[in-house]
Amino acid sequence: xxxxxxxLSVGGVYALVALGYNIVYIGSGTLNFAHANLMMLGVFLAYxxxxxxxxxxxxxxxxxxxxxxxxxxxxERFAIRPVxxxxxxxxxxxxxATLITGIIEIVWGQQALTVPSFFSDTxxxxxxGAVLPGDLVVIALAVVLTAAIALVSRFSMVGLAxxxxxxxxxxxxxxxxxxxxxxxxxxxxxxxxxxxxGPFLGPLTFASYTLPASLAVIGFVALAIGGYGSIVAxxxxxxxxxxxxxxxxxxxxxxxxxxxxxxILIIVLMALPNGLAGARxxxxx
Amino acid sequence: MGQWRVRARRVPALLFALAALAVGAxxxxxxxxxxxxTGSDAxxxxxxxxxxxxxxxxxxxxxxxxxxxxxxxxxxxxxxQGGILGHKVKVDVLDNQGNPSTxxxxxxxxxxxxxxxxxxxxxxISTEGVVEVPIAAAAKILSIGTPNASSLDDPAKYPYxxxxxxxxxxxxxxxxxxxxAHHYTKAAMIxxxxxxxxxxxxxxxxxxxxxxxxxxxATYEDTDLNMTAELQKLQATHxxxxxxxxxxxxxxxxxxDLYALGWKVPTIGDLTTASTPVIWQDASKPQEKGxxxxxxxxxxxxxSEPVALQNYIKAMEKFGPITSPLPTTSYEYDALMLVAxxxxxxxxxxxxxxxxxxxxxxxxxxxxxxxLSRYVFTPANHxxxxxxxxxxxxxxxxxxxxxxxxx
Numbered sequence: 001x002x003x004x005x006x007x008l009s010v011g012g013v014y015a016l017v018a019l020g021y022n023i024v025y026i027g028s029g030t031l032n033f034a035h036a037n038l039m040m041l042g043v044f045l046a047y048x049x050x051x052x053x054x055x056x057x058x059x060x061x062x063x064x065x066x067x068x069x070x071x072x073x074x075x076e077r078f079a080i081r082p083v084x085x086x087x088x089x090x091x092x093x094x095x096x097a098t099l100i101t102g103i104i105e106i107v108w109g110q111q112a113l114t115v116p117s118f119f120s121d122t123x124x125x126x127x128x129g130a131v132l133p134g135d136l137v138v139i140a141l142a143v144v145l146t147a148a149i150a151l152v153s154r155f156s157m158v159g160l161a162x163x164x165x166x167x168x169x170x171x172x173x174x175x176x177x178x179x180x181x182x183x184x185x186x187x188x189x190x191x192x193x194x195x196x197x198g199p200f201l202g203p204l205t206f207a208s209y210t211l212p213a214s215l216a217v218i219g220f221v222a223l224a225i226g227g228y229g230s231i232v233a234x235x236x237x238x239x240x241x242x243x244x245x246x247x248x249x250x251x252x253x254x255x256x257x258x259x260x261x262x263x264i265l266i267i268v269l270m271a272l273p274n275g276l277a278g279a280r281x282x283x284x285x
Numbered sequence: 286m287g288q289w290r291v292r293a294r295r296v297p298a299l300l301f302a303l304a305a306l307a308v309g310a311x312x313x314x315x316x317x318x319x320x321x322x323t324g325s326d327a328x329x330x331x332x333x334x335x336x337x338x339x340x341x342x343x344x345x346x347x348x349x350x351x352x353x354x355x356x357x358x359x360x361x362x363x364x365x366q367g368g369i370l371g372h373k374v375k376v377d378v379l380d381n382q383g384n385p386s387t388x389x390x391x392x393x394x395x396x397x398x399x400x401x402x403x404x405x406x407x408x409x410i411s412t413e414g415v416v417e418v419p420i421a422a423a424a425k426i427l428s429i430g431t432p433n434a435s436s437l438d439d440p441a442k443y444p445y446x447x448x449x450x451x452x453x454x455x456x457x458x459x460x461x462x463x464x465x466a467h468h469y470t471k472a473a474m475i476x477x478x479x480x481x482x483x484x485x486x487x488x489x490x491x492x493x494x495x496x497x498x499x500x501x502x503a504t505y506e507d508t509d510l511n512m513t514a515e516l517q518k519l520q521a522t523h524x525x526x527x528x529x530x531x532x533x534x535x536x537x538x539x540x541x542d543l544y545a546l547g548w549k550v551p552t553i554g555d556l557t558t559a560s561t562p563v564i565w566q567d568a569s570k571p572q573e574k575g576x577x578x579x580x581x582x583x584x585x586x587x588x589s590e591p592v593a594l595q596n597y598i599k600a601m602e603k604f605g606p607i608t609s610p611l612p613t614t615s616y617e618y619d620a621l622m623l624v625a626x627x628x629x630x631x632x633x634x635x636x637x638x639x640x641x642x643x644x645x646x647x648x649x650x651x652x653x654x655x656x657l658s659r660y661v662f663t664p665a666n667h668x669x670x671x672x673x674x675x676x677x678x679x680x681x682x683x684x685x686x687x688x689x690x691x692x
Contacts, residue, residue, distance in 0.1 A: 002546060006513035013510055110346055111562045112534045121572070123545040132545045204541075205510055206534040206563060214508040242511075250514035254504045255478060 001129025003246050009135035011242025012142035013204070015235040016197055017219030018226070019145055020190040026153060026229050027162040027186030028179075029169060030080055033093040036216035037100040038075075038191055040209070042068045042198025044104055047115045047207040050199065057118050057199060064195035071100070072191025076184055097212065105209050112210075115202025134203050141200060145193065146235040153231065162186065166229055221261060225268050227275025237276065332372035332634060334359065334621060336406035336430075337392045337417055339383030344410055350609065351409035351431065352378045354617030357600035361653075362625050365596070369625045370634055377402070381413065389416040396424050403634055404624055406430040406617060407446075411437075418446045427636050429620045429643075438668045445640045447623075447662060449616040451671040454488040456556055459676040460579055461489075461496035463553075464526060473501040473524035473550075475515055475539060477531050485530050485555060507535060513542045520548050532557040536564055544572040553678055554578040560610055565689070568681045576681045578689070583656050584610040585679050585691035593622075594655045598686050607687035612656060614687075619654035626653065643667075 020035040042064050049060030079092035119133040126136070153159035164172040165182050173179050205211055222241055226234030241261050248257040268276065336355050338348035359374035368374050379395060381388035388408060395402070405428045407417035414432020421428035422443045429447040438448055464472055472493065476486040486502060493500035501522035503515040516539070519527065527550045529539050536558040543552065552575070558564055559578040567573055583594065590598070597618055601607050626649065627642035628634050644664045654660065660669040682690040 003514055003517060006511045006542070010511045110343070112537065114537065114563050114567050121544075121570075123547060130545055130547055132541070135545075204538075206537050208534045210507070210533065214510050217508075245509075246511065246514040248514075249503075249505075249509075250518050254506055254509065254515055257509075258506065 001127050002131070003129075003250055004243065005126070005129045005131035005135060005139075007243035007246035008139050008239055009131070009204070009242070010245060011239035012135075012138040013201060013215065014218050014222050014241055015142040015146065015238035016138070016193075016201070017215045018222040018234045018238050019142070019149060019231065020194055021219060021223050022229060022231050022234055023149060023190045023193070024186050025223075026166045026231075027189075028076075028080070028183040029166055030089060030093075030183075031220075031223075031228075032075075032187070032190065033090065033216070034075055034079075034097040034100060035190060035194065036212035036219060037097040038068055038072055038194040039197060039201065039215060040104065040207075040211040041071060041100055042195045043115060043202040043205065043207045043211060044108055044113075044198070045195065046198035046202045047108070047113050050116055050118075051113070060199055061196060064198045065192045066195070068195030068198070069188045069191040072187045072194070073184060076187035080187075081180070081183070101209055101212065108207065108209075110209060112206045112208040115199065115207050117203035118199065119203075134200070137200055138204065141197065142235060142238070146231055150231045158185075163229075218258075218261065221265050223275075225265055225275055227272075227277040230275060230277035233275065233277035329372050330400070331375035332369045332404075333375050333377060333400065333402040334404045334406060335377045335379060335392070335395060335402040336408075336617075337379040337381055337388050337395075338406070338408040338413060339388075340378060340380045342381075342383035344383040346609075347409040347613075348380070348383065350613040351406065351617045352376075353601065353604050354614035355406055355621055357597065357604070357614065358618045358621035358625075360603070361596050361600050362621065366625065369628045370632070372403075372634065374621070381408070385412045385416045388413050389420060392417055392420050396420070396426075402426060403636075404429065404621070406620060408432050409617070418443055422446060425636055427624065427639050429624060431616045431620075433668075438666065440664060440667050443667075445636055446667060447620075447640075447643055448668040449620050449656075451657065451669050451675075453484055454492060455671055455673065456579060456676050457485070457488040457492040458495075459673040460528065460553070460555075460678070461492045461498055462673055463579075463678050464498055465496060467526075469498065469525045471499045471501075471522070471524045472526045472528060473503070473519040473522055474528040474530070475503045475505060475512065475519060476529075476555075477507055477535060478504045479507055481557070482530050485557075489528065489530075505531075505535060505539075507531075507533070509535070510538065511542060512539045513546060516542055516546055516548065520546070520550075524550065526550065527552045528555065529553065529558055530555040532561050534563070536561050537567070540564075540572045540576065549575075552576050554681070556580065556612075556676075559584070559681075559689075560613060562609075564681060565610075565684050568683050573681055577678050578681050579676055579678050580610065580689060581612045581615075581656060582658075582675055582677050583615055584612055584688055585677055586685065586688040587691065591651065591655075593651065593653050596653075597655045601687070608684070609687060610684065610689070611687035615656040619656045619660070622653040622655075623660060 024032040045064040049055040075096045079096045083089045083092050117134050123130045123132050161177045165179050222234050222238035225237035245257040248260045336352050338351050340348040356376050359376045362374050379391040381391055405421040405426050407414045407428045407430050409431055411432045411434040414437055415434055418428050418437050427445045431449045433450045476482040503518050505512050505515050559580045627639045631638040631642040643662050648659055657671045657675050679689055679691045
C-alpha cells in the first residue's frame, strides 16, 4: 500500500499540473506550455514567504495567489493575445517559460531550496501503507479541485460559457460571450491555483529551477490520455501514471518508468485518438 | 665637427649601457610571454593564468567557484611568495556562459589578441575541458584543472595537460574500505541515471566486487518526484547500509521517502550529496538524523588545520561567507599551488619545465595545497594518484567555513 500512496501522491502532482492546462484550454483553446513554470514560481514564492520573510501561511498563500495570477495574466496579455496563430503562440509560450525560469535563477539561484511543510513531518500508516500528511494533502487537493472545476464547468453559466468557447470560439462570440474576458479569466484562475499550490507542493518537490522538467511532460501526457478539456478523465489518467511509474520503478527499473508511460500513451491514442474522454467530432469525408 | 666629436664620445657609453641591459636581462632570465626562460625577477611580466569557464549561465555556480579558487591561490601566492618565481600572478577570467562553443571562441580570441598566458585552467566541467585542452595543447601552454574526461588524460596527445581530480573510482574504493572496517557485507546503492551518476554507480559496483561486498542497486531519473518504489526495492534485499548518490532535489526526496517508509538503515551520501545545499541546510531535520556523508578530508574540520588550509580559508573568505563545501573551490586553488611548486622545483616557468616538474613533483614538508594530501603525476598518467585516506565518512552537520563538523 505504501507504493500505492507514493504513486497517488506523484499522480496528484501531475493531476494538478494537468488541471491548470485544462482550465486554460477550456476557456481559451490554448495549451499553456508555461504553466509548469508558473507552478514553479508558486513554489519559489512559498519559499520566499515562509523562509526568507518568515511569514505565516495565510499571507504567503494570498501573496503567491496574487503574484502568480498576475504573472499568468501578463503572459496572456503579451505572449498569447497579440499572437493569432498557434505556431507563434508556441514560440511566445516557450519564451515566457524561459523568462520565468531565468528570473527565478537570478533571484533565487540554481541550488535546490527546502520549502518547509506546515503539516506534520511524521509518517502515518493509512490502509496499511506509510504516507506523509503532505502527500495525503496533495492527493486530496487534486481530487477536490478537480471535482470543483468539473462541477463549475458543467453546472454554472461561467463554466458553460467557457466550454462553449473551447467548442467553437466564433459561435460563442456570436452568442454574446466575451472570449477575451473569458481568456483573461481562465489564465488568472489557472495562475491563482498555481500560486495556491506552491506551499503544498514545495515541501514534496523542493524549490528548484529544474521543477518544470518534472511537471510539464507528464502533465501533458495525462492531458493527452484523459482527453483535452476532460477534467475528471485527465486527473484519473494522472493518478494512473503515478501508479504506473512507481510500480515500474519497483519491479522493472527506473530506466523503464517513462518508457512504460509513453507506451501506454501510444496505445491509448491509437485506440482513442482524442483520449479516454475526449470529444468525438463528425467530419465530412 | 665639435658636435660629431661629442656624439662619437657618447657611442661607447651607449654601447656599454645596451650591453649592461642585455646582461641584466639574461641574468634575470624572465620572459614577457609564456615564461620560456628560467630564474626570477620581481619587476618581470606577470605570470598570467587564464580561466575560461561559465561564471554566468547554467553552470554559473561551478564556474564562479572555480574562478574564485584560482583567484584565491593567486592572491595567496602574491602575498606570501611575491608570485611565482618573482612574477606576480594575474588571473584573467573569460566567461563562456557555460557554452563550449563560446569557450573555444573566447580562448582562441584571447590567444590571438593578448600576450600568451602561462597557464590555462580549462573550465570547471568536462564539456569545457574537452574543447579547451586541445586549444591549449596546440598553443603549447600548460593546462590544469578539474574537467574530468578520460580523453583528457592522454599525455601522448596532451603532454602539457594535467587533471586535478583523481580517478573517479578512488572514492568508491575508499567507501568499500569503510564498509569493510564496519563489517558491512551487504550494501545497497541508489543513484541517478545521468552520466555522472551512472559513472559513480559503475565504479561502486566494481569496487564492491573487488572488496567482496554484495551491492544491490536501484536507479532514479533526476525528474522523479518520489523514490519510494526504488527504496522499497532495495529494502527487500535487507542491506546493512545504504549509499545515496545525487545532487539537487533527488537526495532530499530520497531522505524524505526513506523517512516516510520508516526504514532505519545507516545511510551514507556520496560526494555530490555532500555538496547539495538542501542536505547540510536541513541537517537538524528528522529526515536527516543519522545521515553520514562521504567527503574529502579538507571539507571536515579537524580543529588543528594546517597553515596552508588556514591561508586558503582566509583567502576564500575575502569573496564573502563560504557557503559551499571547500572542495568546490579547493581543486582549482591547488592547481595553481601545484604550478607554483613545480616552478620552484624547475626554477623555470617554461611550459616543458613545468610539465616535467609536475610529473616528478617532490612532496614539500608543508605542502601549500589543501585538497589531497599528495598529488602524484607520472609521465604516463596526468591524473593524480591519491591515497584512499583522503576521503572520510562523517555525520552531516551545518557547514562552517565550508567544512563539516566531523564529530
